[in-house]
Amino acid sequence: MMPAGFVHCIGRIFVSANEYAYRHRFTLLVSLLAMLPALADQSSPQHPTAQYPAPKHLGVASCASSVCHGSVQPYPDGRIAQNEFIVWQTDRHGNMHAKAYAKLLTDEAKSIARKLGIGAAETAPECLSCHADHIPPERRGEEFQLADGVSCEACHGGAEHYIESHANPGISLADKQRDGLYPTWDPEKRAELCLSCHMGSGERMINHRIMGAGHPRLQFELDTFTYLQPHHRVDQDYINRKGRQDNARDWAVGQALAANKLLGLLQDSKHGWHGIFVEPVLLDCHSCHKRMDGDRWQARAGTGLGPGEMRLNDANLVMLQLIVAAIDPAAAERIRAGTLNLHRATTVSRRAVINAAAELQRQTAATTAQIAGHAFASDDLKRIFSHLQRGAEAGQLSDYAAAEQAAMAAVNLVTAFERAGLIEGGSLEPEIDRLFATVGDEYAYRPQRLAAAVRTLRLALP
Ligand code: HEC
Ligand code: HEC
Ligand code: HEC
Ligand code: HEC
Incomplete structure (x- = not known):
């Protein structure tokens, strides 16, 4: 029997697929905006020292x-x-x-x-x-x-402290922040905020006991989910006030922070471990929850693990590697090696995992800053898509969680291609639908089909 939560989540990922048609209508407007001269980045300081620590x-x-x-x-x-x-x-x-x-x-x-x-x-x-x-x-x-x-x-x-002041057009974003307005416009800060509930953290931890009791599996991708709950209008005025908008960057920042969070949890003995085990919610659900018949196991180069070994859910690390490979190959190689090292450490000891996570986290932290400051140009988008295709063909997306991220990534990238004026809005809808069909049912997921769909999409792109 499939747990009810799974079916529910499958329905949800289709939400993003069906939304594609809806989404590209906005891209015309945004691609017009993209032609305007780049505006000075007006984002405010990264780490505001809130004047009032605990406002009402x-x-x-x-x-x-x-x-x-x-x-x-x-x-x-x-x-x-x-x-x-x-x-x-x-x-x-x-x-x-x-x-x-x-x-x-x-x-x-x-x-x-x-x-x-x-x-x-x-x-x-x-x-x-x-x-x-x-x-x-x-x-x-x-x-x-x-x-x-x-x-x-x-x-x-x-x-409490910004209610009076925040509507005043004369007041700066930095001042609003000082009065307690959280910087949701800053992609790093936004990712931290959303992930605190959509992945869990500290006191907001979701664990495998809660999943086991029937809670739906969580899935999150910053740019897609921001798009799915929009209540702000991105127009010229918004850009003037809040700075350059770059969906590819937001997607990349979201991946980096989610990877960083996984690595942090692995070093947190209270939330990242349960008894003698690593907290199962940090593992690939399907490394345990799958049928025992059939001949499904296949090696995944990125893990170095053999058959019958449990895997960490490294979907965000895999995505991060693909992104970074396009902008800094040497850093991508360090992430690849660090991820492999982390997987291997899971077969050694808790101490080995903690050390490997800490080492890799130093790399992902540096990468986050790099990505957040990067303007993703057309060439970057093309290279990222090629890496996505190669990753899929090499079996790097053979875990369902990575496949789900890849599908959302593909929509983001196609949207970014549209915004850059490289393809016509909505022209790749059938290819996107085919891709989403391959991740519609997590129990019927076959990596080869995903790879074929990613390839078709890549061939249709410039
Ligand atoms: C889940 C988190 C979340 C919730 C809940 C939420 N917002 Fe937002 N809000 C955001 C994000 C993210 C943005 C876009 C980034 C930005 O401009 O700060 C945003 C943007 C806005 C903007 C646009 C500002 C602009 O500069 O154009 C306003 C106004 C706003 N929110 C008001 C509200 C109000 C009022 C509510 C409650 C009824 C609310 N928000 C609930 C996350 C949230
Ligand atoms: C305080 C916790 C919290 C924060 C912070 C939060 N969310 Fe959520 N979000 C939830 C919960 C809980 C649900 C599910 C609610 C339900 O099922 O009714 C949800 C649902 C959603 C959904 C609908 C998902 C679906 O499957 O249809 C989207 C989209 C979403 N959140 C986006 C965001 C984004 C983007 C941010 C950050 C700007 C964010 N959320 C921040 C708790 C949070
Ligand atoms: C770490 C944050 C977190 C915690 C803790 C949490 N939830 Fe959720 N919950 C979510 C999010 C996010 C979703 C939406 C998941 C998705 O994308 O479908 C959700 C979805 C749900 C749903 C499905 C709602 C729907 O729309 O059908 C139920 C029911 C639910 N939660 C109940 C609970 C209960 C009961 C608890 C306490 C035992 C709990 N949750 C604790 C974040 C959380
Ligand atoms: C290390 C192996 C392992 C991993 C990884 C794992 N689970 Fe489980 N899961 C179990 C075991 C063991 C049970 C309890 C089965 C029982 O009580 O008979 C269980 C039970 C469940 C149940 C209750 C239904 C059932 O079959 O008993 C749900 C739902 C569930 N897990 C969801 C998840 C989700 C979602 C993930 C990934 C975030 C996950 N599990 C990851 C081993 C795992």
């Missing part, structure tokens, strides 16, 4: 007035659309955050909580930490409600 969260009601973010129609011109609350609450994709708390009241959530023995899901910190803005009671303003789910302030930070 005032609640969604404080943001939702029709003259603030609750306008029913988007404001046609001017600065922000001001309908962010309505989008958050009603949009087909964006409303998942608004409903996150309500999901804890469902039969599915009740069953998970019962199996874990943690009381009611809607009061359990194990669940609220990601399904709501779970801050301590003393930091909740009068209108704050846990039932708001993943509320504005769960992402944008407690509004």
Whole structure:
């Protein structure tokens, strides 16, 4: 029997595939913008020392007035659309955050909580930490409600000190940040924020006990998921205020930070390990959950592991290698060697894993900074796609988690090709659909089919 969570997730990845048609409509606008002269990067300091360490969260009601973010129609011109609350609450994709708390009241959530023995899901910190803005009671303003789910302030930070000032056009992004507005516009900071729930971290940890009780498997890719819950409008005014937009960069930054997070967890004895084992949620689910009949095992060069050995879920490291190979081959080689070393360490000892993770993390940290500052040009996109194709053909994407990332990566890259004016918007829809069909069912996934679909797509690109 397939766990219900899996079927559910398969449905979700199709969301991104079907969205492709929808997505390229935006690209015309954005490709026009891309022709404008590059603007000075106006992003603010990376590590703001927040003036107020623990501001109060005032609640969604404080943001939702029709003259603030609750306008029913988007404001046609001017600065922000001001309908962010309505989008958050009603949009087909964006409303998942608004409903996150309500999901804890469902039969599915009740069953998970019962199996874990943690009381009611809607009061359990194990669940609220990601399904709501779970801050301590003393930091909740009068209108704050846990039932708001993943509320504005769960992402944008407690509004106590910026509520008055942030709408003032004269105030800089740095000042807003100082007042407690979280820098969601900075791809690194955004990735950290999203991954804290979509991959788990520290107090927000999702583990294999929660999965075992029936929680859906988590999947995340920064650029696709940002696109799937949009409530901001990327226009010239936005670029003037928030700096250059580069979807390929955001995708790459997301991969680097997710890889970095895996490596950090492997060094964290509380969250990355369980009893005598590495926390199974950090492993490739299918290295344990698969049928025992048939002759499916195949060697994967990137791991150096033999048959019957459990593998870490290294999907983000694999993607990172493909990206970095296009912009700094020597660094890519170091990531490849470090990843191989990490896989081998899993057959040696916990200490060996911790050392290998720490060593590789030094490399991924350097790479993150490099990627975040890189402007991905057409030649980079072409090279990355070629590496993706070669990786697929060499069996590097034979684990389902990597295949899923590869499919989302391909959509991002095709979109970037469109934006760069290299192909016509939407022209590769059939090829994209074929690619997504190969990852539609994780139990029926065959790497050769994925490789063939990636190849067809590559041949259709300039
Ligand atoms: C690390 C963050 C995190 C934690 C902790 C967490 N969840 Fe989730 N949960 C998510 C995310 C992210 C999703 C959406 C997954 C996806 O992409 O489909 C989700 C999805 C769900 C769903 C499916 C919702 C739907 O749309 O059908 C249920 C039910 C659920 N969680 C219940 C729980 C319960 C009960 C707990 C506590 C035992 C819990 N979650 C803890 C992050 C978390
Ligand atoms: C899951 C995280 C998340 C939630 C929840 C969220 N936002 Fe956002 N918001 C973002 C991201 C990411 C962006 C795009 C990056 C940026 O411009 O900061 C954004 C952009 C915006 C912008 C656009 C700003 C501009 O410069 O054009 C506004 C306004 C905004 N959000 C308001 C809200 C309001 C109001 C709510 C609640 C009703 C909300 N957001 C909920 C993550 C979130
Ligand atoms: C406080 C935790 C939290 C943060 C921070 C967060 N999310 Fe989520 N997100 C969730 C939960 C929980 C769900 C699932 C809710 C549900 O199933 O109703 C979810 C669902 C989503 C979905 C819908 C997924 C699907 O399968 O349809 C998207 C897209 C998404 N988040 C994007 C983002 C992005 C982008 C960011 C960062 C800007 C982000 N999230 C930050 C908790 C969070
Ligand atoms: C190290 C091996 C291993 C890995 C890796 C692993 N699991 Fe499991 N999983 C198990 C075992 C063992 C059980 C318990 C089976 C039992 O109780 O009979 C289990 C149970 C489950 C169950 C409950 C349904 C069932 O078959 O009992 C779900 C759902 C599940 N795992 C999901 C996942 C997901 C999602 C991942 C990847 C994030 C994952 N597992 C990774 C070994 C693993």
